[in-house]
Amino acid sequence: MVRRRINIVSNLDWVIIGIYLSLIIIGWLNIYSAEFNESGKSVFDLSQRYGKQLLWIMAALVISIIIIIIDSRFYQYFASLLYGLVIIPLILVLVLGTEIHGSRSWFVFGNFHFQPSEFAKCVTGLALARYLCLPNIKLQNFRHLLLSLAIIVFPGILIMLQPDTGSTLVYASLIIVLYREGLPAIYVIVGIILTLLFLFTLIFDKLYIIIALIILVFIFYFFIEKRKRFFFTGITVFIITGGLIWLISLILSLNISIYFMIMLTLVITGIIYSILSYRYKLKYIMLVFVFLIGSVTFTFSVDYVVHNVLKEHQQKRINVLLGLDSDPLGSGYNINQSKIAIGSGGMLGKGYLRGTQTKFNFVPEQSTDFIFCTIGEEWGFAGGAFVVILFVSLLLRILYLAEQQRTRFSRIYGYSVFSILLFHFLVNIGMTIGLFPVIGIPLPFISYGGSSLWGFTILLFIFLRLNASRTEFL
């Protein structure tokens, strides 16, 4: 046993541990700066966030040692159990949690806040790995794919109910894991198309999108269909049907919307085409048509959800980001403040503790979600780029090690760690510099908060532990 433990220490990946420690130190220094004020006494002052964060860091180190000591097989064998154990507090928090800023995400014990969703990411990775490493599980099999998605989506839905949109979206990043494990490319392509359509629906009127889609489909059809005759028949049928419907509504002075007219035209054209394609064996036409109808339906649903389901402040944030709305003291205020703070940093920054914009409430949540503002303001582009490079190195190292794993379980878990950290890193920094909507997720290892620090520490160190035992079992 003694020999094995020594082995493990030398087998640990010290590159990752080095980056981990650097990020934590950078984080604490900047939390200190963001929260620094004249009333704080010492760095151990537990009434201040930097004092508390020191405590969380100590605890995180203890947690990481415990994780390293535990046998690596534990994580694989108990993955499902751990998954179940973390789901329970996710349900309980909906009932017993305390509402803060409109979300029921926290258990509050006196001065201590605990956020169960921060731990759910890690066990979801474990459970996903556990399921996908079973023999004969293939993502090309639709049932298996659905089950894998269910493992991912279930905690996501529970977190959505809190509601915590940011943490929910993190689960979408696990698509990367599925992609690596053989998710058919068609899903990825459809996913990208839907994402683009989604964004366009938010920016442009749905009428333009539908017209653009129709034109696109016709152009596409023009190139794939060799017999041009059918192409021109198609256009003629479409125009005549559309014209007729328009005329009828005009003559009878029916008050129907233009969307309805377009949909009706599409459906009628579709029916005529189905007959044509059946008779002349036009291969692509149905596929193209299904794509068109699908896209149009999707556009309408997104439009409906955005205008009727999303809450006003969520709509606003999206609008501000897309430049459709400016509201300097509302949601745009946060982004503008954040950009002024980072932008004012220049090349080398204003110097440690010299920031003027990131102190106290100019930038909201300056020690949690917007900690990158402090880094950008006080350390300038040099500091910001350094943090970005640290994260990229960490992620590339995880990716490299994941590919080195001998068991499918370890590799999949490694990819889960990669995906989750990647999402947090890109979205958090992206939102502080105005590339992404403010969805309120922390920057791993750097943002203030015990739950998030411990969550990420557990996430990362389980992978380190699995990696250390790479050579142990064959």
Place this chain on the structure above:
Amino acid sequence: MKNQFENRKFVVGGLLILFALVLLVKLFSLQIIKTSYRLSADNNVLRYVPQFPARGLIFDRNGELIVYNEAAYDLMVVPSQLSAFDTTDLCNLLSMDKTSLETKIQEAKDYSTFIPSPLLKQISSITYARLQEKLFRLPGFYVQTRTLRKYSRDISSHILGYVGEVSDKVINEDPYYKLGDYIGISGIEKSYEKVLRGKKGVNIFLVDVHNRIKGPYQNGRHDELPVVGSNLTATFDADLQAYGEKLMENKTGSIVALEPSSGEVLAMISAPSYKPSLLIGRIRSLNYLNLLQDTLKPLFNRALMASYPPGSTFKTINGLIGLQEKVLFPRSEYYCDLGYYARGIYVGCHNHYSPLDLTRAVQNSCNAYFCNVFRNILDSRQYSDIHESFESWRNHLLSFGFGQTISLDFPNELKGFIPKSSYYDRYYGKTGWSSLTLISLAIGQGELGITPLQMANMTAVIANRGYYFSPHIAKNIDGLEEDQEKTELKHFTSIDSINFTAIIEGMDLAVNGAPGTGSTARIARIDSITVCGKTGTAENPHGEDHSLFLAFAPKDNPKIAIVVVVENGGFGSTYAAPIASLMIEKYLKGSVNRKWIEDYILKTDLIHGQKEN
């Protein structure tokens, strides 16, 4: 562990590098290329001064200005910029003592050391002028201008509502609001907060360590101009409203007047009331507390939030339902021998000619007649049992808007109460009740809760012969298309138009019948205007009964539907009918000729226990 998908690691890694590059490029452009975000080195501080727009004005239906704004000055403090200053001097200037100044500053510190907090609100313009000269010696202090509500006529507080400081809860939910901002708390100010408030702007200034503004940051490139709030034209008539408030002085109760052809609220009075000017400025919190502790509850809007059994006014509804259900015909006659007797139950009636048909029964308000009608409805053979017939009766009531909120834009409207059959099951058991058990519903007593607004709406339904428009208080908002879909939607009741004739004739006779024919509301008669009305008395277990009267006029093409409730006013004809009649005369003729009735009402004091007359 090689597998066919291994090459996908390059896609994943490539995407990571790509996205990271996007971040770096954006960061580079933000920090190095765009100079607009950069601040000069010597520790300059940006000060964000919100620019508050003037709140939208409110006019009455005739375009008379009712609510406007005046400037007010708040002294703000930024704790992080404070340095030693002459506290005594400042205390003298603001006429406040040293300890309260210190607590105020501490409170501001607790909120935020860098965000400005109000230290003293609404200082006078004289203090402001004197303060202005000394501000340069007071780093960390500055004065912010904003506006306060003013009222051209001190009326209609319950319609207008008031404006007050935003609560912590709202600040958490809506990022638009910051500590110390104002928000509409009730009435129109609340319902139309979003259009009235306009949109805050912000000026960003560079401020040096001596609290001197060195100029706009980046020449104001990041500033936002405030957008002035939209003006709102309300549906009420200020003269009618003021007159109604005067008539209701020294009484408890309410008046609601609607325009039947549009659902517009012409007047809404809840008495006792308060003056809207009491709830603005620094006097607000003290006055609010006094009003809150007043046992007569002047803050309580009875027109929307009090519910009463509708008493005899409800006979019109039971008559309509009887006709619609075909268990009653206009010519149906019933005898009345000073009341209604059936199996040990007795509902008394007054002395009048007998038998009566429907129109004369409404005119005379005969209890026995409507007990018969009500029992015929519930015992109708079309329904298998009492539950079914009761639910059918109830559905007719729901179509009148009872038991639900009906207005488009009044916050805090009460739903009222119309029992379900299950309600009686709970009390009497499934088979333990019959039409006789519920007989008090025949004459509008018992388990009914109807708000004055709902009664006025029911009057509008009768005036319109079968439908209503949702009552609303906003007529027009500048720069906004009126939501015509909602205001112009006709809500049809389940009663056919033809069935209203007999009831309306009865309401006409109740007011205009020849002397000695048993008309119950001859006091409401106005020469040259045909007023149709119905009296009512709501039984009050806690004291004197409530006096009710509903009416509309003129009979053809009605312009006003009105309901008056006078709490503890006894019979409907005693106070409610003359008040309604005066209101109708005022609205339709512009002035009141029947001075003796006016005097009689004005002299009546039902609150202080000295009944005149």
